[in-house]
Amino acid sequence: MRGPDLLRGRGGYCFHLNGAFAALLTALGYDVPLHRAGVQDEVEDPAGPGGDHLALTVGLDGERWLVDTGLAGGMHEPLPLREGTYAQGPFTYAMAPSAVVPGGWRFTHDPRGAFTAMVFAPEPVEQSSFAAEHHRLSSSPESGFVRVLQVQLRDAKDVDMLRGCVLRRIDAEGTHERIIDTAAEWYDALADVFHLNLADVDASARAWLWHRVRAEHREWEAASQRVTTL
Numbered sequence: 178m179r180g181p182d183l184l185r186g187r188g189g190y191c192f193h194l195n196g197a198f199a200a201l202l203t204a205l206g207y208d209v210p211l212h213r214a215g216v217q218d219e220v221e222d223p224a225g226p227g228g229d230h231l232a233l234t235v236g237l238d239g240e241r242w243l244v245d246t247g248l249a250g251g252m253h254e255p256l257p258l259r260e261g262t263y264a265q266g267p268f269t270y271a272m273a274p275s276a277v278v279p280g281g282w283r284f285t286h287d288p289r290g291a292f293t294a295m296v297f298a299p300e301p302v303e304q305s306s307f308a309a310e311h312h313r314l315s316s317s318p319e320s321g322f323v324r325v326l327q328v329q330l331r332d333a334k335d336v337d338m339l340r341g342c343v344l345r346r347i348d349a350e351g352t353h354e355r356i357i358d359t360a361a362e363w364y365d366a367l368a369d370v371f372h373l374n375l376a377d378v379d380a381s382a383r384a385w386l387w388h389r390v391r392a393e394h395r396e397w398e399a400a401s402q403r404v405t406t407l
Contacts, residue, residue, distance in 0.1 A: 188373065190322060191247030192311045195231045196304055198246045208236045209244075211304060214297035216249075221277045221296060228310045232297035234258065243272070243284060249291040250329050250336035250347070251284070258282055266334050267349035289347050291329070291338070325397070326390050328371050337370050342394040344370070356394075360387040 188194070195211075202209045211233060215226030230248070234241045235255065242255040253265050262271045268287035275281035280299035286292055314320045321327070328339040335348035344366055345354045357363045364383065367373040375383065 188328070188371075189247070190314070191231045191245075192304075192307055194247035195233050195245060198244070199233050199304075202233075202235060202244075209233055210301035212297040212299070213302050213306065214295055216292045217283075217294050217296050219293055221275065221283065221294075223277055225278045225281070226296045226298055228307060229314065230295055230297070231304070231307055232295070243282070243297075248284075248295065250331050250338060251286060251290065251295075253331055253333050256284070267347075268336075289352065325393055326386075328367065328373065330371050339366060339371065341390055341397060360384070363387060363390065 199209045199211060211231055213226050213228050214230040214232035215222070215228060216230055217226075233244050235244050236242075241258045243252075243258060244255045245251055252263075252268075252270055256263055256270065256272050258272065260273045262269055268289070270287060271285040273283050273285070275283045275296050278296060278298050281297060282299075284295045284297075286294060314322050317323060325341050326339075327341075330337045335346055338345045338347075342357045342363065343354060344357055345352060347353075357366060360383070364375060364387075367375060378386075
């Protein structure tokens, strides 16, 4: 799943990031099963996790922990599989047993997060079991990963997000947002904020990418205006 791009520092989403992290932790001697997971809303889906997320747990000192490097601005440190609320920097998360999946767990995001919750099943699975969902998310015109370019970076104090031309930071002081209007500023944000230096990409490809991002942003602005005026 795009291993070379990940090693070049180009990032990825949960299947790439957690898949690579699991391989690293396993090589270091940890027990790291992969779990079928899914992003969900306030009410748990009776069908259980849909497999649009790959979750990891790690056993340490007689307790299991949820570890996740690809959870859309989520936790910065592992969370114990123990019911409760947990503060990390300016964000608060919750863990609780799943109300639908026996033995499963539900992670609830901070209210300012990009989604509401994530549920995962207890049974270990192979990474190959995510192949169909990976193909859908990376190729379907209906996938959010295909429709709009998104970059996110979580550190101990804040979350930075770039969605199309909108650069947003969420920290202890609130949410700060601005629209990027030029290609030079947009590429600078990728390099300075997200450590994605695309200097090795040729000029024509960089121009094409900016043109697509800008066009998608204009479509979003037009759709928002139509909704506002209805």
